Amino acid sequence: MSRLILRCFAVATLLVPVSAFAQFDIEREPINYLKGPVSDPISRLQMRLDEAEVRLTFDLKSGYLESVLKTLNVSETSQMLVFSKTSFQRNRINPRTPRAIYFNDDVYIGWCVNGDVVEVTAVDPQLGGVFYSLDQEEVDRPKFARHTDTCTLCHASSVTQGVPGHLVRSVFPDSVGNPILSTTTYRTTYQSPLKQRWGGWYVSGTHGQQRHMGNMIAKSSREPEAFDVDAGANVTDLSKLINVEPYLAPHSDIVAFLVFEHQAPAHNALTLANYQAKLALRDEEILRKMDKDPDAPRTESIQRRLDHSADLVLKHFLFVEEAPLTDRVQGVSGFAEQFAARGPHDKQGRSLRDFDLQTRIFRYPCSYLIYSAAFDGLPSELKAIVWQKLHNVLTGVDQSSTYQHLSAEDRLAILEILRDTKQNLPASWRK
Structure with missing residues (x-):
């Protein structure tokens, strides 16, 4: 098969909608679920x-x-x-x-x-x-x-x-x-x-x-x-x-149920985004090898796939389309108090674990999983996009309808909390 035909096939594959990649061959590289090193x-x-x-x-x-x-x-x-x-x-x-x-x-x-x-x-x-x-x-x-x-x-x-x-x-x-x-x-x-x-x-x-x-x-x-x-x-x-x-x-x-039902699908979203990004970056490497140009600019199709994965993470982390609470919710086991006390807290004593429980789950709706190893373990290329998109939302650059549930006060509070509590923030976040 000629190199031109091979490249056309590869490009056509990359243009398949991301939803078509919902089922993964998790046994193969770059995922290698069964034989890859485990660190949990x-x-x-x-x-x-x-x-x-x-x-x-x-x-x-x-x-x-x-x-x-x-x-x-x-x-x-x-x-x-x-x-x-x-x-x-x-x-x-x-x-x-x-x-x-x-x-x-x-x-x-x-x-x-x-x-x-x-x-x-x-x-x-x-x-x-x-x-x-x-x-x-x-x-x-x-x-x-x-x-x-x-x-x-x-x-x-x-x-x-x-x-x-x-x-x-x-x-x-x-x-x-x-x-x-x-x-x-x-x-x-x-x-x-x-x-x-x-x-x-x-x-x-x-x-x-x-x-x-x-x-x-x-x-x-x-x-x-x-x-x-x-x-x-x-x-x-x-x-x-x-x-x-x-x-x-x-x-x-x-x-505990309310937290669990945020956390479990958020973990799934992180895994899905991780897999999608790894596959996109593998395909990018294949295309560059075929072109014999390791520094070739990123194609639009690869960028779209990475953007899609970043949006998936953000939508879960920022509680997009969260079901509203219409009455106060109160537990009986002490879970809420223990969970909130874990922090980390910013200079004003605020935390992403602080509860609202009257109209929504959390007072500052950005997931505490942003501190997790699962988030930190995302491919660096994907994580950079997530950070930029999140910064755009929190600074008001992104005023799209997707994030209209976040008030200006919400955005500022989350931005300040992350600046105080999240290690290794991009330099642009410190300005």
């Missing part, structure tokens, strides 16, 4: 366990769970309880014994009463979600086992935009926790109306006149949507619904 909190913990630098303790109530949470700095106040059978330990899950989920900024942990394993998803800056389990049997040297095919069937599918990531679902559950598939199920994000959230979950906390699908079981498979949402509203004591004794906390905190 679990791989690092396993190295420490192997070197006997740290030990996990086992107890009869929760096995290794409590020790794993403490070692990874995951708060028990983040506990959320799900009773729909949407996990591979589905035989352990029902409305009487829900599965518990805990999380921090880069780890998600699942636990079932009398479960065989502790389930973990850790966020790797280059690979995205990496899936592990830890056997609930006491041994001298606990070993986290990494899983690929069994987990990525759901967690690297079209629902997660083809990347290894995180999935939050809201369903109409029957009396044993099975989702009623003859009716609607919802993929839950920070953009979802509260009335569509938390089906199949227990939720504790207050939310005024707002209603959700939590704390309820469908009475009929013929009319699964015909249940009394008022009965599941503003529940502050879960012991009236289930036996909370087997769990580390008696709560399933509503504020």
